[in-house]
Amino acid sequence: MSNGLKLGCAALALLLCSLLSLAVGATWIPLSQVAAAFVHPDASSISHVLVTSTRLSRTLMAIAVGASLAVAGALMQALTRNPLASPGLFGINAGASFFIILFSSVFSLSSADAWLWCAFIGAAVAGCLVWLIGNMGQGSLNPLRIVLAGAAIAALFSAFSQALLVVNQDGLDTVLFWLAGSLSERSLSVAAPLLVCSLFALLGTLLLAGQLNVLNAGEEIATGLGQRTGLIRIAMSVLIVCLAGSAVALAGSIGFVGLLVPHMVRKGLSIDHRWLLPGCALTGAVLLLLADTLARVVMLPQEVPVGVMTALFGAPFFIILARRGGRHG
Amino acid sequence: MDKLMTVRCGGFSRRINLSTLLRLVLALALTLLVILCSLSLGKVNLSPLAVLRILFSSADPSLTFIVEQLRFPRIFLAALVGAALSVSGLILQSIIRNPLASPDLLGITSGASAAAVLYLSFFSVALGQQFLPVAAMLGAGLATLAIYLLAWKQGASPLRLVLIGVGVSAMLTACTTFILVFSPLTTTLSAYVWLTGSVYGASWPEPLALGGWLLGICPLLVLLARQVMVQQLDDSLAQGIGVRVQWLRAGLLLVSVALAGAAIAWGGAIAFVGLIAPHIAKRLIGPGFGGQAAMAALIGATLVMLADLAGRTLFLPLDLPAGIFVAVLGTPFFLYLLIKQRH
Amino acid sequence: MKSEIRHQPSRRTLLRLSLGLLAFRLCTPAWAQPGAAPLRVITLFQGATDSAVALGVTPCGIVDSWSEKPTYRYLRTALEHVPHVGLETQPSLEDIVLLKPDVIIASRFRHQRIAPLLKQIAPVVMLDEVFEFKETLLQMGVALHRQQMAVALLEQWQRRVAQLRAQLQRTFAGHWPPTVAVLEIREDHVRSHLPASFAGSVLNELGFSWNVASQAASGASLKITSKESLPVVNADIFFVFMRADSQAVQQNYDSLLRHPLWQQMRAPQRQQVWQVDGVPWSMSGGIMGANLMLDDIARLAAADSIS
Numbered sequence: 001m002s003n004g005l006k007l008g009c010a011a012l013a014l015l016l017c018s019l020l021s022l023a024v025g026a027t028w029i030p031l032s033q034v035a036a037a038f039v040h041p042d043a044s045s046i047s048h049v050l051v052t053s054t055r056l057s058r059t060l061m062a063i064a065v066g067a068s069l070a071v072a073g074a075l076m077q078a079l080t081r082n083p084l085a086s087p088g089l090f091g092i093n094a095g096a097s098f099f100i101i102l103f104s105s106v107f108s109l110s111s112a113d114a115w116l117w118c119a120f121i122g123a124a125v126a127g128c129l130v131w132l133i134g135n136m137g138q139g140s141l142n143p144l145r146i147v148l149a150g151a152a153i154a155a156l157f158s159a160f161s162q163a164l165l166v167v168n169q170d171g172l173d174t175v176l177f178w179l180a181g182s183l184s185e186r187s188l189s190v191a192a193p194l195l196v197c198s199l200f201a202l203l204g205t206l207l208l209a210g211q212l213n214v215l216n217a218g219e220e221i222a223t224g225l226g227q228r229t230g231l232i233r234i235a236m237s238v239l240i241v242c243l244a245g246s247a248v249a250l251a252g253s254i255g256f257v258g259l260l261v262p263h264m265v266r267k268g269l270s271i272d273h274r275w276l277l278p279g280c281a282l283t284g285a286v287l288l289l290l291a292d293t294l295a296r297v298v299m300l301p302q303e304v305p306v307g308v309m310t311a312l313f314g315a316p317f318f319i320i321l322a323r324r325g326g327r328h329g
Numbered sequence: 330m331d332k333l334m335t336v337r338c339g340g341f342s343r344r345i346n347l348s349t350l351l352r353l354v355l356a357l358a359l360t361l362l363v364i365l366c367s368l369s370l371g372k373v374n375l376s377p378l379a380v381l382r383i384l385f386s387s388a389d390p391s392l393t394f395i396v397e398q399l400r401f402p403r404i405f406l407a408a409l410v411g412a413a414l415s416v417s418g419l420i421l422q423s424i425i426r427n428p429l430a431s432p433d434l435l436g437i438t439s440g441a442s443a444a445a446v447l448y449l450s451f452f453s454v455a456l457g458q459q460f461l462p463v464a465a466m467l468g469a470g471l472a473t474l475a476i477y478l479l480a481w482k483q484g485a486s487p488l489r490l491v492l493i494g495v496g497v498s499a500m501l502t503a504c505t506t507f508i509l510v511f512s513p514l515t516t517t518l519s520a521y522v523w524l525t526g527s528v529y530g531a532s533w534p535e536p537l538a539l540g541g542w543l544l545g546i547c548p549l550l551v552l553l554a555r556q557v558m559v560q561q562l563d564d565s566l567a568q569g570i571g572v573r574v575q576w577l578r579a580g581l582l583l584v585s586v587a588l589a590g591a592a593i594a595w596g597g598a599i600a601f602v603g604l605i606a607p608h609i610a611k612r613l614i615g616p617g618f619g620g621q622a623a624m625a626a627l628i629g630a631t632l633v634m635l636a637d638l639a640g641r642t643l644f645l646p647l648d649l650p651a652g653i654f655v656a657v658l659g660t661p662f663f664l665y666l667l668i669k670q671r672h
Numbered sequence: 673m674k675s676e677i678r679h680q681p682s683r684r685t686l687l688r689l690s691l692g693l694l695a696f697r698l699c700t701p702a703w704a705q706p707g708a709a710p711l712r713v714i715t716l717f718q719g720a721t722d723s724a725v726a727l728g729v730t731p732c733g734i735v736d737s738w739s740e741k742p743t744y745r746y747l748r749t750a751l752e753h754v755p756h757v758g759l760e761t762q763p764s765l766e767d768i769v770l771l772k773p774d775v776i777i778a779s780r781f782r783h784q785r786i787a788p789l790l791k792q793i794a795p796v797v798m799l800d801e802v803f804e805f806k807e808t809l810l811q812m813g814v815a816l817h818r819q820q821m822a823v824a825l826l827e828q829w830q831r832r833v834a835q836l837r838a839q840l841q842r843t844f845a846g847h848w849p850p851t852v853a854v855l856e857i858r859e860d861h862v863r864s865h866l867p868a869s870f871a872g873s874v875l876n877e878l879g880f881s882w883n884v885a886s887q888a889a890s891g892a893s894l895k896i897t898s899k900e901s902l903p904v905v906n907a908d909i910f911f912v913f914m915r916a917d918s919q920a921v922q923q924n925y926d927s928l929l930r931h932p933l934w935q936q937m938r939a940p941q942r943q944q945v946w947q948v949d950g951v952p953w954s955m956s957g958g959i960m961g962a963n964l965m966l967d968d969i970a971r972l973a974a975a976d977s978i979s
Binding site for chain 2: 756764
């Protein structure tokens with residue numbers, strides 16, 4: 001099967017999963033109604049309203065967040081030349097949570113807009129911090145060092161978050177659900193700026209894909225071929241922060257998508273970034289849609305946080321990966 | 330050249346480096362000073378002399394109660410927790426051969442946390458709080474066992490241990506979050522304080538129990554201590570000189586988990602002590618596991634005691650968990666370490 | 673126990689009183705003669721503070737409230753100069769010792785860990801839960817030598833409940849008992865308080881019933897994070913309160929009111945959505961708070977009987 005055909009299949013899977021996500025929920029809405037909601041919307045029908053408001057925003061966000069996380073993961077793995085890099089393991093989630101808690105308890109910002117931007121800034125700060133520390137100092141980028149540094153920064157930020165939550169106990173419950181990763185209750189109007197940002201960042205990565213292949217070949221080869229590696233690296237970092245930051249701001253702490261999807265796509269599709277990045281975007285979106293759909297119905301009427309779902313399913317995969325890859329340890 | 334001193338006692342003789350000994354004595358003096366300060370400060374600030382008078386003769390009953398029953402057990406517990414965590418971190422850093430390893434990173438903390446939160450949410454109503462340390466230790470032990478077994482592939486290499494540790498930690502943290510989200514809010518609050526690491530409300534049975542457990546682990550530690558330095562060599566080199574590498578690694582991991590698990594069980598999930606204290610110790614004392622372990626224990630104890638003092642006194646009448654201030658004290662140093670690290 | 677309807681209040685009260693005395697004897701030593709100088713009491717949870725004020729005793733130390741810090745508005749004048757000993761979850765033991773209390777009222781639910789230390793400071797009355805306001809009142813009545821006042825307050829409560837129940841039965845004649853839902857609006861979700869909660873127990877006493885989902889659920893509250901799950905709380909009457917005075921909570925409530933799933937539930941359609949004060953309904957846990965709840969419900973009965 002050629003790569004183009006595989007991408008086509010992935011796109012089809014995405015479409016089917018979106019339809020599934022629109023149909024599944026506390027009540028099952030048959031697909032005919034779903035179609036009717038878009039073609040002949042009827043304002044008085046509850047199902048139509050549900051489909052076009054709550055479920056549509058959820059589905060769109062799951063697609064955007066899933067794609068952003070997966071592509072950010074692929075970029076990170078290329079940037080650090082470390083197959084175990086992912087946005088979550090780099091402290092971005094913890095940084096975003098910390099900023100949200102900081103701003104909502106110390107400065108009493110509690111509107112949904114404010115939270116979104118706080119999270120984005122926090123993610124950016126954490127990402128920059130880890131990147132700076134990883135690049136500063138003597139020695140090359142050692143895989144173990146990056147993982148440990150990122151995990152330690154994440155532990156640091158989450159320690160600070162816990163501190164603030166212990167003092168301001170009133171905010172604990174509200175923030176807790178967000179911290180665990182949740183796609184619920186974001187109106188499209190509020191989320192729109194970040195969705196647009198994600199979209200532009202995704203397009204940006206596609207433009208950069210060719211350069212990534214060159215970078216991956218090695219430092220000397222890349223410079224020898226005339227590539228300005230420094231500039232490319234900075235561009236990649238900016239894109240990673242935009243993608244991962246907006247994902248975290250929209251949906252909280254969702255782990256493992258950015259780690260595993262690039263591996264799956266590399267095995268199934270190609271290591272050529274021009275195919276890898278679109279493949280990651282599509283697969284990431286599909287996975288998160290499935291996880292969210294499952295999270296919605298597993299414990300009705302309550303909802304399992306999506307982040308918990310992806311961790312529970314993603315961690316075993318990660319462990320299998322670590323076992324397979326550690327041959328040189 | 331270092332001055333060495335030989336101690337002979339019957340058939341046992343040991344060489345002790347004098348400068349190491351001097352530094353250890355100084356560190357011990359510092360620790361005792363911190364203990365005295367912690368006993369003096371709080372809601373009621375007493376002078377050190379008054380504290381000594383209270384401890385060794387009788388005085389006003391309220392003040393005696395405050396010093397002997399409220400502050401002393403708490404400080405003692407903080408010291409033991411700090412010491413255990415730092416020695417555990419020291420051992421782990423030599424097993425993993427990376428100076429950035431710590432109990433937090435290897436699933437010990439997250440295993441204990443998941444078990445503790447599970448216990449607090451479902452069993453504490455029926456069984457009471459006294460079995461919380463047992464639950465936490467079981468959790469830490471099981472998590473580490475799982476990590477070790479999963480990392481085993483004709484031997485457990487350090488890289489695999491860390492990576493799988495990170496993966497298992499993430500899964501356990503997800504479980505912890507899951508339980509927290511679905512437990513009644515009131516349990517969530519006490520669980521959150523536990524997760525941050527706090528010695529609030531400690532009474533004498535607690536440090537005594539922890540002390541007993543640590544004394545029990547000591548023989549094993551002493552037995553393995555001589556071979557810890559060999560651990561740091563490459564596996565094949567170590568095997569070449571006759572060390573049974575896998576057994577040694579398993580034994581050291583067991584000791585490390587026992588120490589950290591016990592500390593977390595009684596003190597909550599205090600992060601960073603196991604990471605920072607060994608580093609400070611290594612900079613102050615030359616190579617030699619015995620000296621480094623003793624120094625690490627003293628530094629760790631001082632660190633947690635100072636953090637608890639800060640939490641108790643800086644924001645009166647609030648009593649903030651010690652874990653917060655360990656992180657606050659630890660960050661600048663940790664960043665400095667990361668930047669300076671040569672690898 | 674909560675679903676039983678109180679047919680014979682006086683016998684039950686006597687039973688509880690004797691149980692309270694027994695429990696009191698078991699956990700405290702023999703007491704000083706009644707009628708001695710006013711006791712210095714420290715209350716370590718909201719329900720105890722509320723009960724102390726109801727019994728006419730000013731505690732010598734109290735803990736911070738959950739909201740409207742540091743003391744709830746309805747208790748502020750009574751507790752104006754009382755020092756605080758920290759948070760309900762982590763009271764400052766040194767402050768407690770320095771206040772030299774005669775008795776400490778604590779809860780096993782919150783203060784189990786520090787119970788041995790508290791017992792060394794002063795005799796402790798250890799209540800099992802924080803929201804069982806009658807139990808709290810009775811045990812505190814015994815501890816503070818105000819047994820008669822406690823019994824009188826409870827009898828007054830029973831009379832009020834009976835009176836209000838009769839009034840409600842007249843108002844809702846024909847479709848008694850109506851189903852209720854107690855909804856707490858937070859920044860990003862809605863919490864439904866179930867029959868086992870504080871508010872739920874009072875509503876049960878008044879004779880209200882609950883929908884099938886609420887009866888089947890366990891625990892004290894249910895978290896409704898997605899608007900799609902709103903039909904779970906469908907009932908004839910809604911009692912709604914905001915978690916905090918913030919903009920985010922208000923925005924969430926407004927978006928809820930606009931949602932068609934809300935608008936098609938029974939209570940909004942019959943104009944039976946009543947906004948009440950969150951403090952007495954979920955955070956006080958004491959007899960005074962319960963009485964304030966009855967005030968809110970009396971408002972409903974009066975307004976409905978007019979219309």
